[in-house]
Amino acid sequence: MSDWIITRQRRRKELIFWGISFIIAFLMNVYSIARFNTSWSELYSQLHIVLLISFVLYALIGIIRLIIFGILKLIRKMA
Amino acid sequence: MKDERTRRQFIRDVSLLSSSAVLGASMPWLKAMAGETQAGNGASDRVRLGFVGVGDRGRALLLNCQQLENVEIAAVCDNYEPHYQRAVELTNGKAKAFYDYRKMLDEADKLDAVIIATPLHEHAHITIDFLNSGIHVFCEKSMARTLEDSKAMTLTANRTGKILQIGHQRMFNPAYLKAYERAASGEIGQITQIRAYWHRNNDWRRPVPKGRPELERKINWRMYDEYSAGLMTELASHQIQVANWFLGETPTRVMGSGSICFWKDGREVYDNVACVYDYPKGVKVIYDSVISNRKYGLEEQIMGHLGTIEPEVRKIYSENPPPAPGFLQLINNLEKDIFETIPIGGASWVPETAVQYKGEYLVEDYQYDDTLLEMEGFVLAVRNGRPYPGLLREGYNATVAVLLGLQAMQENRIIEWPEEYAWKKNTELV
Numbered sequence: 001m002s003d004w005i006i007t008r009q010r011r012r013k014e015l016i017f018w019g020i021s022f023i024i025a026f027l028m029n030v031y032s033i034a035r036f037n038t039s040w041s042e043l044y045s046q047l048h049i050v051l052l053i054s055f056v057l058y059a060l061i062g063i064i065r066l067i068i069f070g071i072l073k074l075i076r077k078m079a
Numbered sequence: 080m081k082d083e084r085t086r087r088q089f090i091r092d093v094s095l096l097s098s099s100a101v102l103g104a105s106m107p108w109l110k111a112m113a114g115e116t117q118a119g120n121g122a123s124d125r126v127r128l129g130f131v132g133v134g135d136r137g138r139a140l141l142l143n144c145q146q147l148e149n150v151e152i153a154a155v156c157d158n159y160e161p162h163y164q165r166a167v168e169l170t171n172g173k174a175k176a177f178y179d180y181r182k183m184l185d186e187a188d189k190l191d192a193v194i195i196a197t198p199l200h201e202h203a204h205i206t207i208d209f210l211n212s213g214i215h216v217f218c219e220k221s222m223a224r225t226l227e228d229s230k231a232m233t234l235t236a237n238r239t240g241k242i243l244q245i246g247h248q249r250m251f252n253p254a255y256l257k258a259y260e261r262a263a264s265g266e267i268g269q270i271t272q273i274r275a276y277w278h279r280n281n282d283w284r285r286p287v288p289k290g291r292p293e294l295e296r297k298i299n300w301r302m303y304d305e306y307s308a309g310l311m312t313e314l315a316s317h318q319i320q321v322a323n324w325f326l327g328e329t330p331t332r333v334m335g336s337g338s339i340c341f342w343k344d345g346r347e348v349y350d351n352v353a354c355v356y357d358y359p360k361g362v363k364v365i366y367d368s369v370i371s372n373r374k375y376g377l378e379e380q381i382m383g384h385l386g387t388i389e390p391e392v393r394k395i396y397s398e399n400p401p402p403a404p405g406f407l408q409l410i411n412n413l414e415k416d417i418f419e420t421i422p423i424g425g426a427s428w429v430p431e432t433a434v435q436y437k438g439e440y441l442v443e444d445y446q447y448d449d450t451l452l453e454m455e456g457f458v459l460a461v462r463n464g465r466p467y468p469g470l471l472r473e474g475y476n477a478t479v480a481v482l483l484g485l486q487a488m489q490e491n492r493i494i495e496w497p498e499e500y501a502w503k504k505n506t507e508l509v
């Protein structure tokens with residue numbers, strides 16, 4: 001059985017995806033503070049929720065990526 | 080207290096609370112206690128206690144006092160053989176035991192104070208006899224079965240200058256003290272109504288030993304009008320005391336209705352009571368108690384125009400709860416948009432059901448046993464030989480209020496607080 005190797009490139013890519021998720025979650029928090037007129041201290045007091053949501057988004061993006069990857073593979077096979 | 084951690088924490092909390100201007104002024108016993116907790120605890124400060132009535136409550140109080148430092152249980156008294164024997168066992172035969180409290184009175188010089196936990200109708204004469212013998216008294220609530228007896232007890236305490244403390248332990252409960260402080264600071268606004276209730280689901284009966292029917296009235300004294308005012312003196316008195324205390328007033332009049340509704344077993348006292356107490360300036364206290372359903376348990380809902388306090392569950396609720404963090408609101412809204420069904424026609428009326436705000440805790444979860452703290456308070460007062468100002472007034476006013484409540488129910492009319500039973504400054508009932 002061959003070992004799974006996570007390349008440096010792959011790690012960088014995943015980190016970028018998670019980073020994007022984090023930024024989106026962070027911006028969502030900024031938006032909700034403005035929208036619901038709550039305290040700006042929530043920018044850091046709610047970081048745990050932001051972090052949690054960033055993982056949820058990362059997982060969602062992961063599912064979308066898997067679907068795209070599957071479709072592309074199928075197209076390539078059929079070509 | 081043998082549990083030093085509890086003791087130290089309590090002293091710290093009492094000192095902290097009593098340094099609050101609001102509490103210091105309106106609860107003089109707290110301030111006195113904070114001062115006195117610093118006082119000496121040497122061998123000469125040993126307090127010798129006697130117990131009269133070692134039934135359910137007397138036993139609990141005795142066990143509490145055994146936890147206190149520098150306290151000697153010097154005498155016990157109970158006129159019911161099994162309880163007499165139990166008292167002897169609890170004190171390992173070290174305390175002098177009596178069947179008749181009058182014999183205990185003969186040896187009053189060997190006692191500093193007594194703790195009376197007999198049935199209600201046996202409170203007054205025993206208390207008065209001990210006070211007259213120069214002994215400080217802690218008497219369980221309620222004060223007495225009649226208004227006359229309650230007044231006589233108070234007057235005797237005033238005349239002799241001895242301590243008479245009534246067993247309303249909520250005044251020593253840190254959650255109640257904190258609740259009082261927050262109410263007095265104006266946080267819940269103007270209190271307009273207190274809704275208090277105590278619901279249980281049991282018949283309140285105790286088993287009588289087989290072949291001894293003559294013990295029925297002694298053991299089940301709570302069931303008989305001659306000895307007890309039932310739910311009013313047994314349960315309501317704690318909660319009406321809280322209401323009087325938080326409002327800083329006594330009721331002007333009371334109306335009520337009582338019935339024997341569920342436990343039709345020959346009892347004479349109501350198993351279902353409801354009263355409305357009118358206080359000055361239109362404030363109302365609405366009270367009810369049943370012993371055929373326990374879903375709502377017990378609570379005093381202290382309602383102001385800015386908030387509500389429920390001290391039994393140690394909570395305070397604002398009328399305008401702080402909004403949830405924006406991000407959570409956003410997520411909630413998204414969730415609603417995705418999962419909730421959308422009505423086609425808008426509802427013309429939305430039921431005004433209770434606000435679903437979970438509130439804020441008044442104090443952290445704590446280990447306190449307020450009865451233990453109350454006993455510690457009493458022993459400190461005895462050691463210093465001075466009653467805490469204000470405490471007896473609370474016990475007296477609560478008893479008068481619940482007895483008037485019962486009278487309103489029994490006579491089926493509105494009862495005004497009689498002038499001769501008003502607790503006034505600079506009168507004989509000071």
Ligand SMILES: NC(=O)c1ccc[n+]([C@@H]2O[C@H](COP(=O)([O-])OP(=O)(O)OC[C@H]3O[C@@H](n4cnc5c(N)ncnc54)[C@H](O)[C@@H]3O)[C@@H](O)[C@H]2O)c1
Pocket residue numbers: 131132133134135136137156157158159162178179180196197198199201219220221246247248297298312313
């Ligand atoms: N503060 C509280 O939370 C609280 C809780 C429970 C009871 N109580 C009060 O405590 C009191 C006692 O209640 P209880 O449930 O312990 O009753 P109980 O019937 O269990 O005990 C009363 C005891 O007093 C004894 N007794 C009666 N007459 C006596 C006399 N003349 N001399 C000596 N002993 C005598 C009885 O034999 C019995 O052992 C009541 O006033 C009750 O309202 C207060």
